[in-house]
Amino acid sequence: MKKLLLVEDNEMNRDMxxxxxxRRGYEIHVAVDGEQGLAEALRQLPDLIIMDMSLPVLDGWxxxxxxxxxxxxxxxxxxALTAHAMAGERDRxxxxxxxxxxxxxxxxxxxxGKIENLIPAAT
Amino acid sequence: xxxxxxxxxxxxxxxxxxxxETLHDLRTPLNQIIxxxxxxxxxxxxxxxRELVEGLSTVREAGVELTGQLQDKNQLATEAQPGREYxxxxxxVRPATNRVLDFxxxxxxxxxxxxxxxxxxxxxxxxxxxxxxxxxxKSTGLLIQIETVRYWGNHVPMGSHKPGAxxxxxxxxxxxxxxESLNREMLCRRLLREGYRxxxxxxxxxxxxxxxREAFDAILLDILMPEMSxxxxxxxxxxxxxxxxxxxxxxxxxxxxxxxxxxxxxxxxDYLPKPINAVLLRARLGACLEKKRLRDQExxxxxxxxxxxxxxxxxxxxxxxxxxxxxADGRIVLMNEVAAVxxxxxxxxxxxxxxxxxxxxxxxxxxxxxxxxxxxxxNRNAVIESGAGIAIMPPDGIERLVLVRTAxxxxxEREVHGIVVVVRDITEKEKMAEELLRASKLQxxxxxxxxxxxxxxxxxxxxxxxxxxxxxxxxLPPDILPSLLEAERGALRVQELTRYLLTFAEGGAPIxxxxxxxxxxxxxxxxxxxxxxxxxxxxxxxxxxxxEADPNQLAQVMxxxxxxxxxxxxxxxxxxxxxxNVTAPLSAARHLPMGDYLCITVQDHGTGIAPEHLPRIYxxxxxxxxxxxxxxxxxxxxxxxxxxxxxxxxxxxxxxxTVVFYLKAIRPVAPAPVEAKPVxxxxxxxxVPGIATGRGKQRVLIMDDDEGIxxxxxxxxxxxxYEVITAIDGDSALAAHEEAVSAGRPFDLVVMDxxxxxxxxxxETMRRMREKDTVVRAIVSSGYSNDPVMANHADYGFDGVLPxxxxxxxxxxxxKQVNPA
Numbered sequence: 039m040k041k042l043l044l045v046e047d048n049e050m051n052r053d054m055x056x057x058x059x060x061r062r063g064y065e066i067h068v069a070v071d072g073e074q075g076l077a078e079a080l081r082q083l084p085d086l087i088i089m090d091m092s093l094p095v096l097d098g099w100x101x102x103x104x105x106x107x108x109x110x111x112x113x114x115x116x117x118a119l120t121a122h123a124m125a126g127e128r129d130r131x132x133x134x135x136x137x138x139x140x141x142x143x144x145x146x147x148x149x150x151g152k153i154e155n156l157i158p159a160a161t
Numbered sequence: 162x163x164x165x166x167x168x169x170x171x172x173x174x175x176x177x178x179x180x181x182e183t184l185h186d187l188r189t190p191l192n193q194i195i196x197x198x199x200x201x202x203x204x205x206x207x208x209x210x211r212e213l214v215e216g217l218s219t220v221r222e223a224g225v226e227l228t229g230q231l232q233d234k235n236q237l238a239t240e241a242q243p244g245r246e247y248x249x250x251x252x253x254v255r256p257a258t259n260r261v262l263d264f265x266x267x268x269x270x271x272x273x274x275x276x277x278x279x280x281x282x283x284x285x286x287x288x289x290x291x292x293x294x295x296x297x298x299k300s301t302g303l304l305i306q307i308e309t310v311r312y313w314g315n316h317v318p319m320g321s322h323k324p325g326a327x328x329x330x331x332x333x334x335x336x337x338x339x340x341e342s343l344n345r346e347m348l349c350r351r352l353l354r355e356g357y358r359x360x361x362x363x364x365x366x367x368x369x370x371x372x373x374r375e376a377f378d379a380i381l382l383d384i385l386m387p388e389m390s391x392x393x394x395x396x397x398x399x400x401x402x403x404x405x406x407x408x409x410x411x412x413x414x415x416x417x418x419x420x421x422x423x424x425x426x427x428x429x430x431d432y433l434p435k436p437i438n439a440v441l442l443r444a445r446l447g448a449c450l451e452k453k454r455l456r457d458q459e460x461x462x463x464x465x466x467x468x469x470x471x472x473x474x475x476x477x478x479x480x481x482x483x484x485x486x487x488x489a490d491g492r493i494v495l496m497n498e499v500a501a502v503x504x505x506x507x508x509x510x511x512x513x514x515x516x517x518x519x520x521x522x523x524x525x526x527x528x529x530x531x532x533x534x535x536x537x538x539x540n541r542n543a544v545i546e547s548g549a550g551i552a553i554m555p556p557d558g559i560e561r562l563v564l565v566r567t568a569x570x571x572x573x574e575r576e577v578h579g580i581v582v583v584v585r586d587i588t589e590k591e592k593m594a595e596e597l598l599r600a601s602k603l604q605x606x607x608x609x610x611x612x613x614x615x616x617x618x619x620x621x622x623x624x625x626x627x628x629x630x631x632x633x634x635x636x637l638p639p640d641i642l643p644s645l646l647e648a649e650r651g652a653l654r655v656q657e658l659t660r661y662l663l664t665f666a667e668g669g670a671p672i673x674x675x676x677x678x679x680x681x682x683x684x685x686x687x688x689x690x691x692x693x694x695x696x697x698x699x700x701x702x703x704x705x706x707x708x709e710a711d712p713n714q715l716a717q718v719m720x721x722x723x724x725x726x727x728x729x730x731x732x733x734x735x736x737x738x739x740x741x742n743v744t745a746p747l748s749a750a751r752h753l754p755m756g757d758y759l760c761i762t763v764q765d766h767g768t769g770i771a772p773e774h775l776p777r778i779y780x781x782x783x784x785x786x787x788x789x790x791x792x793x794x795x796x797x798x799x800x801x802x803x804x805x806x807x808x809x810x811x812x813x814x815x816x817x818x819t820v821v822f823y824l825k826a827i828r829p830v831a832p833a834p835v836e837a838k839p840v841x842x843x844x845x846x847x848x849v850p851g852i853a854t855g856r857g858k859q860r861v862l863i864m865d866d867d868e869g870i871x872x873x874x875x876x877x878x879x880x881x882x883y884e885v886i887t888a889i890d891g892d893s894a895l896a897a898h899e900e901a902v903s904a905g906r907p908f909d910l911v912v913m914d915x916x917x918x919x920x921x922x923x924x925e926t927m928r929r930m931r932e933k934d935t936v937v938r939a940i941v942s943s944g945y946s947n948d949p950v951m952a953n954h955a956d957y958g959f960d961g962v963l964p965x966x967x968x969x970x971x972x973x974x975x976x977k978q979v980n981p982a
Contacts, residue, residue, distance in 0.1 A: 048189065050286055054196045061203070121185050138387070143192035143228065145342040146199060148363060 045075035072096025106135035247304035333378035365389030491535035505556030618944030621966035623869035629969035671711030694733030706826035721793035729767030770812035891921025915943035
């Protein structure tokens with residue numbers, strides 16, 4: 039079973055997304071901010087991290103940059119979630135080392151496609 | 162309406178940033194409403210709870226509608242802009258939000274129910290998101306343009322925008338390519354309201370896939386997409402000949418001027434700034450489709466015209482006639498390939514030149530040019546047809562008889578603006594007509610010849626038989642012998658002539674057998690040239706097929722043709738005789754039916770045949786030689802016709818003659834074909850054998866209607882020591898036979914004439930006689946030496962054959978053979 043780490047500060051979004059992904063057969067771990075995200079990533083070593091960019095304490099860009107500097111976590115693909123309305127956010131996400139991005143509001147089917155793309159189920 | 166008015170109002174950066182943040186805040190609860198309702202729909206679907214699925218889908222739909230209202234930043238404002246109508250956002254979003262709350266709260270207020278209790282917690286989350294959204298929209302104090310509210314307020318049921326949904330009057334099919342599903346959904350709804358049918362693609366790849374399968378009238382293409390950008394999609398489309406002309410409208414952020422400019426350079430029809438303005442969308446899409454409609458129409462006309470042109474050109478090409486069109490001055494505009502072949506002038510080279518310069522039509526008899534058909538058509542302004550006897554000379558030097566039809570082409574004012582000329586090659590047709598005429602001529606000659614030959618043979622039998630009897634006299638005065646020999650030689654020549662005549666006769670049907678043509682042709686030809694100063698050069702491959710033919714007749718054909726060649730080469734030289742396996746259809750012999758043939762060629766380099774004589778060479782008794790009967794080629798022709806073959810003669814004075822004939826061939830399957838015996842062309846007069854002496858008195862019955870023959874028979878058989886009884890027809894022969902049997906003195910031998918005019922002939926008489934008598938020996942004799950009964954005498958109850966005329970020695974030989982006793 040593939041292990042995903044979802045870093046999202048909005049509780050309801052976190053709740054909804056984690057449950058929807060769990061329904062698709064993923065093992066889900068969650069973190070509510072960047073710092074927790076970093077700690078969980080090191081502890082769980084997930085197959086993929088889904089990272090909201092606008093996070094309290096440590097934002098998504100910075101968290102990703104750090105993840106990509108750590109030997110243990112730098113190989114883990116990061117999928118950024120950026121706000122649709124904010125121009126330039128996706129470019130910044132890619133600059134920070136994210137492997138792909140998706141925009142909010144989340145189109146669930148498309149998100150699943152991107153996850154599958156980064157970590158194919160059959161390995 | 163100029164474009165400037167349609168541009169969104171200018172908003173300063175700080176305001177815009179604030180607005181963006183506000184919108185982001187407002188969208189978050191909507192995102193949750195949509196997300197939770199989608200998830201719960203899935204779960205309810207698995208539970209089979211249809212009521213819940215339906216209710217949740219109205220919730221989801223309301224979420225989408227609300228997102229749509231907030232999609233377009235430019236439709237929102239903090240202050241009213243002049244010339245626009247607004248509502249408070251909080252009021253505008255209330256109906257849709259209430260639909261969410263109505264459903265969720267109606268479920269939550271129900272008493273405990275196993276079917277819904279599991280959903281309560283999540284439904285409360287939707288409820289709180291909706292309430293939060295309502296409060297937040299109030300606190301923004303934003304205004305929204307009435308147009309947008311009306312648009313989104315006009316409820317379009319979910320799912321109706323899916324591919325395949327059709328509007329009552331469909332303006333066209335649009336492919337929407339955007340990675341944002343909400344953008345697609347909103348565009349879809351707008352387009353549907355405008356009367357377009359749309360299909361969605363979430364990526365460039367998918368768009369290209371769909372375009373391979375389905376036809377569209379326009380594409381709305383987002384520039385910025387992951388994996389494959391809109392620009393790449395555009396480039397790919399422009400390289401595809403089929404899709405190149407499909408109008409593409411790029412969707413882009415206003416700030417993206419560079420990319421938009423590049424797309425327009427790449428061939429995009431237009432662009433629409435995001436967020437999409439409904440009025441702009443309608444105007445640009447409408448213009449785009451109108452342009453496409455015109456281009457499609459133009460393309461259709463172009464294709465129809467091309468098709469018509471192609472059809473015309475195929476028709477012209479497939480015609481066997483030469484077709485030429487000219488302008489009103491008679492200058493060639495167009496001509497087909499047949500015309501090019503007939504004239505030896507390429508269609509391109511002929512264009513613009515006067516018709517009469519390319520087609521030189523002349524009278525065959527005089528060689529003078531025929532009157533101008535162009536001038537005549539212009540004069541009479543009607544369709545005219547040439548008379549018989551005109552010809553043209555193609556570059557291959559073989560004159561063609563032609564029929565020329567010329568017609569004026571009128572324009573819509575009935576003025577002649579061109580002429581069409583059809584030239585039909587009727588050479589073959591004329592040839593066929595000649596052949597038919599020749600065949601009917603030969604047929605009537607055949608009837609005559611048959612009768613003549615039969616009578617001649619009877620008379621000759623009397624003449625030659627009696628001469629042979631006299632010659633056997635022991636004490637013949639020596640001065641008589643030369644006269645007798647001369648009389649006999651004369652009779653033999655008549656016999657040979659008669660044999661020729663018989664080849665035309667109806668009774669002269671070939672008696673076919675499998676023949677190895679190689680041997681027969683070599684020996685016959687060699688025999689003919691023997692003693693002349695002409696050599697035969699053979700080309701006879703060893704793998705030649707066999708043929709089914711009458712060997713005697715085939716030998717006659719060969720000897721006649723080779724003899725002609727020898728006579729045409731008085732100063733000596735070579736004759737080439739070659740045989741080849743060929744398979745029809747052949748261009749050289751067009752009316753030969755399909756199949757395998759032997760092609761026999763006899764070529765000399767002699768004097769040749771004058772052109773004026775060529776049409777008559779097969780006519781019986783036509784000859785240019787003294788002391789020739791003019792029957793050689795006539796007989797050859799007749800024989801080859803009867804073998805279902807074909808003969809042709811090609812000759813020019815001074816260069817020689819080539820005779821080619823075809824005989825049906827059989828590819829050998831079994832080895833060891835029957836070798837045809839070389840034919841004795843002029844059987845030498847044999848020395849008379851000694852007189853046979855019968856043991857006791859043998860009895861013979863001779864049946865013949867000719868008194869001379871009966872008399873001759875009596876004399877000859879008496880010499881063979883037979884007792885002779887004669888009968889004049891079948892009836893009396895049968896009576897005599899019966900009488901002899903009942904008298905206890907049956908016949909040892911019967912000799913029967915095959916044909917008795919007005920009475921029972923030999924065939925029927927023998928059949929009846931054999932019913933009673935299987936012992937008696939029987940010989941059939943006839944002047945029709947080619948009759949099938951003669952060829953297959955055993956099938957008819959006869960033991961031997963005696964062709965008329967016959968000499969004493971002929972008779973003696975056959976009698977000994979049939980009745981050795």
